[in-house]
Amino acid sequence: MEEKHTTDTFEVDQRLTAHGTYWAGKMGTRFYTALRDQQKILGTPCTTCNKVFWPPRSICTFCFSELKDVVEIGPRGTVETFTLVTYTEPIHPRTAPFLYAVIKLDGADTGMAHFLDEVEIDKVHIGMRVQPVFAKDRKGNILDIQYFKPI
Numbered sequence: 808m809e810e811k812h813t814t815d816t817f818e819v820d821q822r823l824t825a826h827g828t829y830w831a832g833k834m835g836t837r838f839y840t841a842l843r844d845q846q847k848i849l850g851t852p853c854t855t856c857n858k859v860f861w862p863p864r865s866i867c868t869f870c871f872s873e874l875k876d877v878v879e880i881g882p883r884g885t886v887e888t889f890t891l892v893t894y895t896e897p898i899h900p901r902t903a904p905f906l907y908a909v910i911k912l913d914g915a916d917t918g919m920a921h922f923l924d925e926v927e928i929d930k931v932h933i934g935m936r937v938q939p940v941f942a943k944d945r946k947g948n949i950l951d952i953q954y955f956k957p958i
């Protein structure tokens with residue numbers, strides 16, 4: 808029987824924006840394993856462009872270099888933009904109203920959408936400093952970060 812390592816790839820059960828399943832690949836597997844087992848958020852640096860990507864990716868979107876290393880980023884970050892979802896759809900992971908924010912973690916050059924909670928809508932602003940709230944029962948998907956909240 809083949810031995811399993813933490814670097815083995817696996818499928819990700821994704822429920823952040825719409826439910827779906829996809830193959831995480833080697834880089835995604837490192838990301839989700841670190842998130843699940845260590846509550847660490849990883850990014851991938853491109854040494855050619857001096858950019859750090861979050862979520863990690865295997866190829867630089869600017870120069871197409873292969874990215875192999877990871878660096879720990881965040882966990883704090885900054886809201887780059889946000890939206891209030893005011894209607895409920897079957898594909899939504901939550902019942903409206905709820906907030907999505909694109910958050911750029913400290914040390915990263917790209918942002919990622921995630922839930923923003925524990926905040927009043929009229930207090931949300933671009934540039935707001937936020938931190939993750941990790942799920943107690945982590946499963947190896949992006950909801951191992953349950954949501955972000957203001958610092």
Ligand SMILES: [Zn+2]
Nearest residue numbers: 853856867870
């Ligand atoms: Zn690059």
